[in-house]
Amino acid sequence: MTKTIPLCAQCASHELSEWVNEKSPLIKPEVSKEIREEMRDMEIKEGKCIVCNQDRASAGWFERICKVINKYKLGDSFKKEFHQMFGFEL
Numbered sequence: 156m157t158k159t160i161p162l163c164a165q166c167a168s169h170e171l172s173e174w175v176n177e178k179s180p181l182i183k184p185e186v187s188k189e190i191r192e193e194m195r196d197m198e199i200k201e202g203k204c205i206v207c208n209q210d211r212a213s214a215g216w217f218e219r220i221c222k223v224i225n226k227y228k229l230g231d232s233f234k235k236e237f238h239q240m241f242g243f244e245l
């Protein structure tokens with residue numbers, strides 16, 4: 156079970172886009188679009204987003220981001236780095 160940190164859909168989407176841009180600028184537009192689609196219907200749970208501090212942290216954003224990472228075959232190293240970036244416990 157992955158332990159995720161409270162993050163809202165907007166911030167999760169933004170952070171991953173930025174990060175993909177650094178890693179693979181060529182695929183960024185495609186991935187960003189995909190992430191926006193995934194985050195659109197994200198359910199909101201109680202809690203503050205650690206990035207923007209608004210009361211709209213979402214559940215399940217990490218799974219959705221993993222889905223995008225898998226879809227574009229960005230690889231496990233992407234997932235691992237993303238984990239580390241936010242200080243997840245693996």
Ligand SMILES: [Zn+2]
Binds near residue numbers: 162163164167206
């Ligand atoms: Zn946020």
